[in-house]
Amino acid sequence: MSRLIGIIVIILAAIVGYMYFFGKEDDKVKAHTIVNETKELGKSVGDFISRQKDKYDNGEFDTLLKKVGDGISKLRSKPENKSDEVKQDLRDLEIKLKEIDPQKLSEENREKLKKLIQDLEKELN
Numbered sequence: 001m002s003r004l005i006g007i008i009v010i011i012l013a014a015i016v017g018y019m020y021f022f023g024k025e026d027d028k029v030k031a032h033t034i035v036n037e038t039k040e041l042g043k044s045v046g047d048f049i050s051r052q053k054d055k056y057d058n059g060e061f062d063t064l065l066k067k068v069g070d071g072i073s074k075l076r077s078k079p080e081n082k083s084d085e086v087k088q089d090l091r092d093l094e095i096k097l098k099e100i101d102p103q104k105l106s107e108e109n110r111e112k113l114k115k116l117i118q119d120l121e122k123e124l125n
Contacts, residue, residue, distance in 0.1 A: 056104070065112045068093070072119050087124065094120040 020031035071093075097117050102110045 062109065065109060065116065068097070068116055069112070069119075072116065072123065090120055090124055094124070 016031050016034050019027040020035060023031060094117060097113060097120070100113060102113060105113060
């Protein structure tokens with residue numbers, strides 16, 4: 001499926017490229033418009049990714065990890081007879097935490113993430 005999409009994109013790029021250089025005047029205008037709009041889209045995507053990286057660099061993951069840790073602490077303070085719903089929520093949280101790529105975290109946050117996952121595993125057992 002991804003190959004098919006890739007082939008379609010290449011074909012469309014070839015058609016636009018042909019129209020850009022060798023098309024009639026109205027085709028050239030349309031091709032220039034497509035190229036300019038694609039450039040703008042690329043810039044917008046780049047800006048979005050840059051903003052997300054800035055959020056990461058500014059420590060938004062620190063806040064998230066702290067909130068998860070606080071939540072686990074609250075669960076520990078509650079009675080031992082946890083409902084099935086709470087246990088399922090903990091399992092879901094554990095799955096989401098395991099989806100985080102530790103390579104994108106700082107060393108300190110990697111350790112926090114590892115400890116949170118271990119704490120969750122202890123709570124579930």
